[in-house]
Amino acid sequence: MKTIKHAIQDYYAEDLAHCYGCGKNNELGHGFRTGWNGDETLTLYKPQPEHTAIPGFVYGGLLASLIDCHGTGSASLALHRKNGHEPEDGAEPPRFVTAKLEVQYLKPTPQHVELRATGQVEEVHPKKFNVHTEVYAGEELVAKGLVVAAVMPEGFGA
């Protein structure tokens, strides 16, 4: 199985790395990891047995979560590169939040198959990116997603 070598989530600041979807400091979370694959971004994930919609098929909420974190991670990769950095150079990457999430469910998603989310990042504003995602189960395109990702404001939530 291919793995993501330099996932952006591995380099998020320690106090911003508790995300249930993709935070390395969340032991109970999904642990989504997103890296570059050429000019596209890539997240790989094997759903757990409990992530069921009906027996044999993956829960749509898990696909939404995958697309969400893949989206903010992809936006972070893109802005980091624009700023002259790559994940492995040790600089702290920008952290994004999701303003909007859209998921189209195209086909029932079989369980026990690795999911592959591929992303293309479009800058729409210096602090706002659209991430267009396709999710494949094996060779089959099962979902499409759009994440509108915005740079996390200073003092987020304060």
Added chain:
Amino acid sequence: MKTIKHAIQDYYAEDLAHCYGCGKNNELGHGFRTGWNGDETLTLYKPQPEHTAIPGFVYGGLLASLIDCHGTGSASLALHRKNGHEPEDGAEPPRFVTAKLEVQYLKPTPQHVELRATGQVEEVHPKKFNVHTEVYAGEELVAKGLVVAAVMPEGFGA
């Protein structure tokens, strides 16, 4: 705390009740439960401590999951009522799948607060419903959602 008395998910057919979001037969799942509240639908949920985005705030993927299952549950309630049934009369309700999910994240969602998803169901076709959802954390509107829900096809996924 208010609870949902006659959640539609309690009456889904046993072999369609394993959903990670809302299936009563999924011990590891969220257990979302959706019922009528007047002419609106209602799902209540208290996020678990691990459902974090950044410390103190709820993970957006959990909100997407809540909106997803609240949407299919609301569509099931609406079609069931149209067919002359209420959840507690023992008839098996129709089961829906999500064709499309949209979530707008309006504000950071504080943790340790019960979430309240309220839904309005719009029939767009005899087998297709739009469910418009608002999610409140306490009195604060934190997210808006749209689910396009379609009656689960016979032999789903076959």
